[in-house]
Amino acid sequence: MKQYDVVVIGAGPAGLAAACEAYQNGAGKILVVERDKEPGGILNQCIHNGFGLHYFKEELTGPEYAGRFIEMLNNTNAELMLDTMVLAVTEDRKISMINPRDGYFTVQAGAVVLAMGCRERTRGAIGIPGTRPAGVFTAGAAQRYVNIEGYMVGKKVVILGSGDIGLIMARRMTLEGAKVAACVELMPYSNGLNRNIVQCLNDYGIPLYLSHTITEIRGKRRVEGVVVSRVDGGGKPVPGTERFFDCDTVLLSVGLIPENELSRSAGIALDPRTKGPVVYENMETSIPGIFASGNVVHVHDLVDFVTAESQRAGAAAADFCRRKEQPGGEPAVAIESGENVGCTVPQHIRPDRIDQYAEVFFRVGRVFSNSEIEVASGGRVLSVFKREHMAPGEMERIVIPKKFLENASGGAVTVSAKEAKEN
Amino acid sequence: MFDVTVIGCGVTGAGIAYELSRCEISVAVVEKQNDIACGTTKANSAIVHAGYDPLPGTKMARLNVEGSKRMEALCRRLSVAYQRVGSMVLAFDGADLKTLRELLRRGNANGVEGLCILTKEQALNMEPGLNPEIAGALYAPTGAIVNPWGLAIAMAQTAVKNGAALYLNSPVRSISDRGGFYRIEAGENALETRYVVNAAGTFADKINDMAAQPFFRILPVRGEYYLLDKCQGGIVRHTIFQPPSKSGKGVLISPTVHGNLIVGPTADPADGPEDTGVTAQGLQKVVKAALRSDTHVNFRESIRNFAGVRAATATDDFIIEASKDAPRFVNAAAIKSPGLSAAPAIGPEVRRILESIGLVCRAKGNFTEYRQPPLFKNMTKAEQAAALSRDPRYGRVICRCETITEGDILQTLRGPVPPVSIDGVKRRCNAGMGRCQGGFCGPRVHEILSRETGIPMENVEQDLTGSRLLTGETKTGGGAE
Numbered sequence: 074m075k076q077y078d079v080v081v082i083g084a085g086p087a088g089l090a091a092a093c094e095a096y097q098n099g100a101g102k103i104l105v106v107e108r109d110k111e112p113g114g115i116l117n118q119c120i121h122n123g124f125g126l127h128y129f130k131e132e133l134t135g136p137e138y139a140g141r142f143i144e145m146l147n148n149t150n151a152e153l154m155l156d157t158m159v160l161a162v163t164e165d166r167k168i169s170m171i172n173p174r175d176g177y178f179t180v181q182a183g184a185v186v187l188a189m190g191c192r193e194r195t196r197g198a199i200g201i202p203g204t205r206p207a208g209v210f211t212a213g214a215a216q217r218y219v220n221i222e223g224y225m226v227g228k229k230v231v232i233l234g235s236g237d238i239g240l241i242m243a244r245r246m247t248l249e250g251a252k253v254a255a256c257v258e259l260m261p262y263s264n265g266l267n268r269n270i271v272q273c274l275n276d277y278g279i280p281l282y283l284s285h286t287i288t289e290i291r292g293k294r295r296v297e298g299v300v301v302s303r304v305d306g307g308g309k310p311v312p313g314t315e316r317f318f319d320c321d322t323v324l325l326s327v328g329l330i331p332e333n334e335l336s337r338s339a340g341i342a343l344d345p346r347t348k349g350p351v352v353y354e355n356m357e358t359s360i361p362g363i364f365a366s367g368n369v370v371h372v373h374d375l376v377d378f379v380t381a382e383s384q385r386a387g388a389a390a391a392d393f394c395r396r397k398e399q400p401g402g403e404p405a406v407a408i409e410s411g412e413n414v415g416c417t418v419p420q421h422i423r424p425d426r427i428d429q430y431a432e433v434f435f436r437v438g439r440v441f442s443n444s445e446i447e448v449a450s451g452g453r454v455l456s457v458f459k460r461e462h463m464a465p466g467e468m469e470r471i472v473i474p475k476k477f478l479e480n481a482s483g484g485a486v487t488v489s490a491k492e493a494k495e496n
Numbered sequence: 497m498f499d500v501t502v503i504g505c506g507v508t509g510a511g512i513a514y515e516l517s518r519c520e521i522s523v524a525v526v527e528k529q530n531d532i533a534c535g536t537t538k539a540n541s542a543i544v545h546a547g548y549d550p551l552p553g554t555k556m557a558r559l560n561v562e563g564s565k566r567m568e569a570l571c572r573r574l575s576v577a578y579q580r581v582g583s584m585v586l587a588f589d590g591a592d593l594k595t596l597r598e599l600l601r602r603g604n605a606n607g608v609e610g611l612c613i614l615t616k617e618q619a620l621n622m623e624p625g626l627n628p629e630i631a632g633a634l635y636a637p638t639g640a641i642v643n644p645w646g647l648a649i650a651m652a653q654t655a656v657k658n659g660a661a662l663y664l665n666s667p668v669r670s671i672s673d674r675g676g677f678y679r680i681e682a683g684e685n686a687l688e689t690r691y692v693v694n695a696a697g698t699f700a701d702k703i704n705d706m707a708a709q710p711f712f713r714i715l716p717v718r719g720e721y722y723l724l725d726k727c728q729g730g731i732v733r734h735t736i737f738q739p740p741s742k743s744g745k746g747v748l749i750s751p752t753v754h755g756n757l758i759v760g761p762t763a764d765p766a767d768g769p770e771d772t773g774v775t776a777q778g779l780q781k782v783v784k785a786a787l788r789s790d791t792h793v794n795f796r797e798s799i800r801n802f803a804g805v806r807a808a809t810a811t812d813d814f815i816i817e818a819s820k821d822a823p824r825f826v827n828a829a830a831i832k833s834p835g836l837s838a839a840p841a842i843g844p845e846v847r848r849i850l851e852s853i854g855l856v857c858r859a860k861g862n863f864t865e866y867r868q869p870p871l872f873k874n875m876t877k878a879e880q881a882a883a884l885s886r887d888p889r890y891g892r893v894i895c896r897c898e899t900i901t902e903g904d905i906l907q908t909l910r911g912p913v914p915p916v917s918i919d920g921v922k923r924r925c926n927a928g929m930g931r932c933q934g935g936f937c938g939p940r941v942h943e944i945l946s947r948e949t950g951i952p953m954e955n956v957e958q959d960l961t962g963s964r965l966l967t968g969e970t971k972t973g974g975g976a977e
Contacts, residue, residue, distance in 0.1 A: 108896065158892075158893035160893075160899065173884075173888035173891035173892050174888065174891070176881065176888075177880060177881075177884070195800075195932065196933070197723070197933050198798055200779055200801050203773050206963060207964060211935045214934075214936075214939060218965075218966065221939075222939060224953060225967045226966060228967050249970050250971065294962030321967070
């Protein structure tokens with residue numbers, strides 16, 4: 074069985090950054106396994122710009138952003154195995170895979186980084202009533218057809234959900250000559266980045282219907298239209314508010330789900346809220362030596378943060394296989410989600426393993442204007458972060474100083490969000 | 497001139513064609529869609545009923561039990577997925593228990609083996625997730641699950657391999673008796689045939705009326721379903737029914753042969769023979785009913801909703817008989833539930849009827865089954881190695897949810913009835929059936945299908961004719977026309 078120091082599963086932005094960083098941190102033999110015929114992951118079909126503002130301080134397209142990391146990877150001794158599908162990962166870090174060149178084989182890894190990304194929620198997951206004609210696509214599948222294959226998926230479009238891919242596709246379809254009749258969002262706020270609402274809908278006069286949903290898809294063989302209804306506060310359609318939209322295509326942008334079939338098969342603990350692995354500060358999962366980063370852990374808005382998180386995972390993976398003896402057993406502080414805060418990542422922090430501070434990411438449960446994020450422990454407020462605006466569609470990042478974590482009472486701190494106190 | 501023409505290639509028509517293709521006769525099958533198994537066959541509970549429901553003495557009872565007994569061996573011969581998981585009918589109160597005793601009586605009269613009534617404790621012991629409020633259950637060890645479209649495709653492919661002529665895209669427009677033979681106009685084709693078998697499913701009344709006096713009407717009933725992710729597939733180990741009522745066998749919960757959980761159906765009057773839409777009310781009904789059987793079913797793990805239309809009629813039995821007024825015309829109609837269970841017996845039944853009205857069926861010496869090729873993931877290590885050396889594309893996983901390789905997809909294209917659509921590929925090798933519902937593999941299957949068949953990318957259909965996915969190429973001149 075071939076041995077590697079670090080095996081990275083996935084050559085999207087997470088895998089590429091993790092592999093480069095593992096190399097920088099002294100990992101000797103690195104293998105990156107990618108299912109597709111090219112590295113870059115989903116960035117390859119994201120031909121719009123807006124990537125890299127944080128990391129490179131400039132605006133790149135998806136393929137350009139990926140390209141920079143591919144080039145970095147090419148300057149390492151990491152082995153990139155394309156067109157190869159990982160079928161199983163075991164607790165003791167044996168990885169079985171298959172490809173047309175080598176058939177079925179297994180390698181042994183000193184450390185593993187899981188970087189499989191996420192998949193899109195489908196029509197079946199949300200149960201849209203109506204017929205089942207062709208012309209209902211997830212936004213990402215449509216993006217692949219348009220940007221990679223060079224084919225249009227429709228002429229008159231209604232978009233359900235205001236996730237970023239849906240918004241980007243609203244603009245893309247418009248630029249390719251299609252008519253986007255509406256973007257329909259169940260929630261009273263958008264789930265996408267504000268800049269995408271402005272640049273992809275507003276700039277093209279595409280109406281956004283908040284608190285609305287598609288209550289029926291019509292059409293025999295191909296979509297012929299959709300019925301859109303307003304929903305009440307509980308998300309239930311309000312009778313009498315039905316409106317018919319003539320369209321031949323429905324694009325769904327109704328959420329992304331981390332792809333954790335391999336994690337599950339390895340026996341890694343998953344968080345039911347993120348649907349990704351429970352991770353420590355260095356992106357280590359519940360199984361020592363198996364790390365995870367990027368959208369396989371939790372769905373990000375910006376690739377720049379995927380990169381940062383994956384660099385942490387890559388460095389930690391290199392560190393793990395360099396050590397002869399694993400420390401283990403250090404105390405860990407649980408990061409708990411308080412009021413209005415969805416799941417945090419990481420969920421646990423070992424203060425002994427961090428330098429000065431630890432980064433914590435999460436989403437809030439509703440839209441806030443002037444607000445505060447509060448970190449508390451044992452009823453004592455440790456620190457407060459001011460925010461002018463927060464929304465579920467935009468991931469929040471805070472840093473918690475090491476000393477707060479060392480002194481956390483009961484081994485836990487709670488992160489919560491609330492309206493700012495009036496001055 | 498064909499000896500026999502079968503109209504309709506769902507599981508009933510395919511089963512009839514399969515049986516007839518064993519004989520030294522010429523057989524044609526006409527199907528209005530672009531593929532086999534596109535109607536009720538692809539949208540049902542995928543259950544092999546043990547046979548305790550139908551009233552003793554009916555054709556339905558006899559063919560259900562006979563079909564159920566034949567099913568396992570048939571599936572083994574054709575390599576179609578089948579599992580004898582056993583089934584339970586739950587009782588929630590004394591009245592239900594009475595119903596179970598009636599079902600037991602019927603089952604015994606129908607010749608169903610191994611039926612028994614379980615106490616609440618016995619039932620919960622066998623199926624711990626069930627509602628602890630149940631009062632007991634009828635257990636049928638011969639209840640089973642099967643891949644319904646896989647069975648139809650395997651039987652149709654075997655028929656074709658043994659000489660049957662399959663005419664796809666051929667809706668029947670007219671059937672005229674020319675004295676001693678019929679002329680059938682179907683799509684672009686005109687066929688001459690001595691005998692006709694009507695297996696047209698929800699359209700069977702219309703087909704009958706083209707050749708014979710109208711005597712039954714299909715009153716289509718729509719059944720809505722949930723299909724849940726494989727993480728729910730082990731919630732129950734048996735098929736769990738509720739006590740039957742006037743409107744049908746009620747909502748069941750069952751593992752599928754693919755490892756998912758199927759939940760449904762409703763039973764509402766359909767708005768026509770192809771009314772396969774789902775409704776918010778229908779889906780809610782399914783959820784509510786299912787949670788009464790087992791509170792653990794997690795509907796958030798839904799991967800697909802669908803509805804099927806059952807070919808119900810005013811009477812409770814199948815209509816499988818020679819026409820009383822049209823000579824050499826046999827109806828295999830009103831095949832509602834348990835039609836799938838009965839399918840292995842309906843073919844031989846129709847053959848007997850044809851023989852009784854003069855068709856001579858001598859067994860073919862060189863009849864061979866077309867076994868469904870094994871999927872790469874189900875092969876032994878040695879078979880996998882052989883497959884890979886034969887075609888390295890068995891090493892390229894296209895559908896990641898179901899681990900279906902390019903080799904598996906190419907294999908479907910070499911079958912006797914190759915797929916012409918993306919769903920046609922799915923029906924033959926499961927690509928796109930998983931939790932992402934073809935989100936990742938759809939475009940790749942699309943490309944392979946286009947490359948291998950020569951159908952231009954823009955013309956590839958999702959499923960039936962008219963279900964094209966693409967509307968043209970993107971502009972090449974940066975927006976300039």
